[in-house]
Protein backbone atom coordinates (compact mmCIF):
# COMPACT_ATOMS: atom_id res chain seq x y z
CA UNK A 1 0.00 0.00 0.00
CA UNK A 2 1.30 3.46 -0.87
CA UNK A 3 0.13 6.80 0.39
CA UNK A 4 1.80 10.06 -0.59
CA UNK A 5 4.75 8.05 -1.94
CA UNK A 6 5.11 6.39 1.45
CA UNK A 7 5.68 2.67 1.05
CA UNK A 8 3.91 1.11 3.99
CA UNK A 9 5.67 -2.22 3.57
CA UNK A 10 9.00 -0.63 4.47
CA UNK A 11 7.75 0.22 7.96
CA UNK A 12 5.36 -2.61 8.67
CA UNK A 13 6.40 -4.41 11.85
CA UNK A 14 6.56 -8.14 11.11
CA UNK A 15 6.94 -9.07 14.76
CA UNK A 16 3.23 -8.79 15.45
CA UNK A 17 0.55 -10.47 13.40
CA UNK A 18 -3.04 -11.38 14.15
CA UNK A 19 -5.01 -10.06 17.05
CA UNK A 20 -2.76 -10.96 19.97
CA UNK A 21 -0.04 -8.55 21.02
CA UNK A 22 1.71 -9.43 24.26
CA UNK A 23 4.21 -7.66 26.45
CA UNK A 24 6.81 -10.13 25.20
CA UNK A 25 6.25 -8.81 21.69
CA UNK A 26 6.80 -5.26 22.95
CA UNK A 27 9.97 -6.31 24.78
CA UNK A 28 11.30 -7.99 21.65
CA UNK A 29 10.48 -4.83 19.67
CA UNK A 30 12.34 -2.68 22.21
CA UNK A 31 15.50 -4.76 21.71
CA UNK A 32 15.96 -3.26 18.26
CA UNK A 33 19.23 -1.28 18.20
CA UNK A 34 17.45 1.92 17.19
CA UNK A 35 15.17 1.72 20.20
CA UNK A 36 17.63 0.75 22.90
CA UNK A 37 18.16 4.30 24.17
CA UNK A 38 14.60 5.49 23.70
CA UNK A 39 12.62 3.70 26.36
CA UNK A 40 12.24 3.56 30.11
CA UNK A 41 10.38 1.39 32.57
CA UNK A 42 7.46 3.37 33.96
CA UNK A 43 6.07 0.79 36.37
CA UNK A 44 4.48 -2.63 36.68
CA UNK A 45 1.02 -4.08 36.22
CA UNK A 46 -1.00 -6.01 38.82
CA UNK A 47 0.72 -9.24 37.74
CA UNK A 48 4.10 -7.54 37.70
CA UNK A 49 4.52 -7.10 33.97
CA UNK A 50 6.59 -4.11 32.87
CA UNK A 51 4.93 -1.05 31.38
CA UNK A 52 7.25 0.92 29.13
CA UNK A 53 7.41 4.45 27.83
CA UNK A 54 9.21 5.29 24.58
CA UNK A 55 10.48 8.84 24.17
CA UNK A 56 11.11 10.18 20.68
CA UNK A 57 11.77 13.63 19.23
CA UNK A 58 13.00 16.89 20.70
CA UNK A 59 10.38 19.39 19.62
CA UNK A 60 8.33 21.85 21.61
CA UNK A 61 4.94 20.19 21.17
CA UNK A 62 4.59 17.36 23.65
CA UNK A 63 2.31 14.44 22.83
CA UNK A 64 1.47 11.59 25.17
CA UNK A 65 0.19 8.43 23.47
CA UNK A 66 -0.95 5.23 25.10
CA UNK A 67 -2.35 2.09 23.54
CA UNK A 68 -4.15 -1.05 24.64
CA UNK A 69 -5.48 0.10 28.00
CA UNK A 70 -8.11 -2.40 26.91
CA UNK A 71 -6.08 -5.59 26.64
CA UNK A 72 -8.08 -7.01 23.76
CA UNK A 73 -7.68 -3.90 21.56
CA UNK A 74 -4.35 -4.46 19.86
CA UNK A 75 -4.91 -2.80 16.48
CA UNK A 76 -3.53 0.56 17.53
CA UNK A 77 -0.53 -1.06 19.20
CA UNK A 78 0.35 -2.64 15.89
CA UNK A 79 -0.20 0.71 14.19
CA UNK A 80 2.06 2.37 16.72
CA UNK A 81 4.91 -0.06 16.10
CA UNK A 82 4.67 0.67 12.36
CA UNK A 83 4.59 4.39 13.15
CA UNK A 84 7.67 4.13 15.38
CA UNK A 85 9.49 2.26 12.61
CA UNK A 86 8.58 5.14 10.30
CA UNK A 87 9.79 7.73 12.79
CA UNK A 88 13.13 5.95 13.22
CA UNK A 89 13.58 5.47 9.48
CA UNK A 90 15.23 7.69 6.91
CA UNK A 91 12.18 9.56 5.63
CA UNK A 92 12.80 13.31 5.87
CA UNK A 93 9.22 13.85 6.98
CA UNK A 94 9.86 11.72 10.03
CA UNK A 95 13.03 13.64 10.87
CA UNK A 96 11.19 16.93 10.43
CA UNK A 97 8.33 15.71 12.60
CA UNK A 98 10.69 14.71 15.40
CA UNK A 99 12.25 18.17 15.29
CA UNK A 100 8.86 19.62 16.12
CA UNK A 101 7.36 17.21 18.61
CA UNK A 102 8.41 15.23 21.65
CA UNK A 103 6.52 11.98 22.00
CA UNK A 104 6.05 9.81 25.03
CA UNK A 105 4.50 6.53 23.86
CA UNK A 106 3.18 3.77 26.12
CA UNK A 107 2.66 0.97 23.62
CA UNK A 108 0.86 -1.38 26.01
CA UNK A 109 -0.72 -0.01 29.18
CA UNK A 110 -2.59 -3.17 30.17
CA UNK A 111 -0.16 -6.09 29.64
CA UNK A 112 -2.13 -8.44 31.93
CA UNK A 113 -5.29 -7.86 29.92
CA UNK A 114 -3.29 -8.37 26.73
CA UNK A 115 -2.05 -11.71 28.04
CA UNK A 116 -5.58 -12.93 28.78
CA UNK A 117 -7.11 -11.03 25.86
CA UNK A 118 -9.55 -9.18 28.11
CA UNK A 119 -10.74 -5.59 28.10
CA UNK A 120 -10.13 -5.27 31.85
CA UNK A 121 -6.91 -5.59 33.87
CA UNK A 122 -6.01 -8.52 36.15
CA UNK A 123 -8.30 -7.16 38.90
CA UNK A 124 -11.23 -7.01 36.51
CA UNK A 125 -11.16 -3.20 36.34
CA UNK A 126 -11.77 -1.21 33.17
CA UNK A 127 -8.82 1.20 33.20
CA UNK A 128 -10.75 3.64 31.07
CA UNK A 129 -13.13 4.11 34.02
CA UNK A 130 -10.42 4.44 36.65
CA UNK A 131 -8.86 7.81 35.78
CA UNK A 132 -10.35 9.50 38.85
CA UNK A 133 -10.20 6.65 41.38
CA UNK A 134 -6.67 5.60 40.37
CA UNK A 135 -7.30 2.27 42.11
CA UNK A 136 -5.04 0.27 39.78
CA UNK A 137 -1.26 0.40 39.26
CA UNK A 138 -1.74 0.84 35.50
CA UNK A 139 -3.94 3.90 36.13
CA UNK A 140 -1.27 5.39 38.37
CA UNK A 141 1.37 4.77 35.70
CA UNK A 142 -0.49 6.74 33.03
CA UNK A 143 -1.43 9.48 35.52
CA UNK A 144 2.19 9.89 36.62
CA UNK A 145 3.34 9.90 33.01
CA UNK A 146 0.85 12.68 32.34
CA UNK A 147 1.85 14.69 35.41
CA UNK A 148 5.58 14.39 34.76
CA UNK A 149 5.50 14.87 30.98
CA UNK A 150 2.90 17.68 30.95
CA UNK A 151 1.72 16.98 27.39
CA UNK A 152 0.03 19.47 25.07
CA UNK A 153 -1.96 16.65 23.50
CA UNK A 154 -2.96 13.12 24.52
CA UNK A 155 -3.96 10.21 22.33
CA UNK A 156 -5.81 7.41 24.12
CA UNK A 157 -5.81 4.68 21.48
CA UNK A 158 -8.56 2.08 21.15
CA UNK A 159 -9.99 -0.39 18.71
CA UNK A 160 -13.35 0.33 17.18
CA UNK A 161 -16.15 -2.00 16.23
CA UNK A 162 -16.85 -2.27 12.53
CA UNK A 163 -20.45 -1.08 12.96
CA UNK A 164 -19.25 2.52 12.83
CA UNK A 165 -19.41 3.94 9.34
CA UNK A 166 -17.86 6.98 7.78
CA UNK A 167 -20.87 9.28 7.67
CA UNK A 168 -24.00 7.60 6.36
CA UNK A 169 -22.15 5.60 3.72
CA UNK A 170 -21.75 1.85 3.68
CA UNK A 171 -18.04 1.87 4.39
CA UNK A 172 -16.67 1.26 7.88
CA UNK A 173 -14.70 4.05 9.53
CA UNK A 174 -11.04 3.05 9.36
CA UNK A 175 -9.90 5.61 11.89
CA UNK A 176 -11.91 7.96 14.10
CA UNK A 177 -11.01 10.83 16.40
CA UNK A 178 -13.07 11.58 19.46
CA UNK A 179 -12.53 14.73 21.46
CA UNK A 180 -14.67 14.15 24.52
CA UNK A 181 -17.06 16.90 25.53
CA UNK A 182 -16.39 18.64 28.82
CA UNK A 183 -20.06 19.37 29.57
CA UNK A 184 -23.48 17.88 28.91
CA UNK A 185 -24.26 20.46 26.24
CA UNK A 186 -21.25 19.14 24.27
CA UNK A 187 -19.89 22.64 23.84
CA UNK A 188 -16.54 23.32 22.23
CA UNK A 189 -14.05 25.25 24.33
CA UNK A 190 -10.57 26.31 23.23
CA UNK A 191 -8.94 23.09 24.35
CA UNK A 192 -11.50 20.91 22.59
CA UNK A 193 -11.20 23.01 19.45
CA UNK A 194 -7.43 22.72 19.46
Ligand SMILES: [Zn+2]
Pocket residue numbers: 070073157158159
Ligand atom coordinates in the same frame (compact mmCIF):
# COMPACT_ATOMS: atom_id res chain seq x y z
ZN1 LIG B 1 -11.10 0.46 24.24
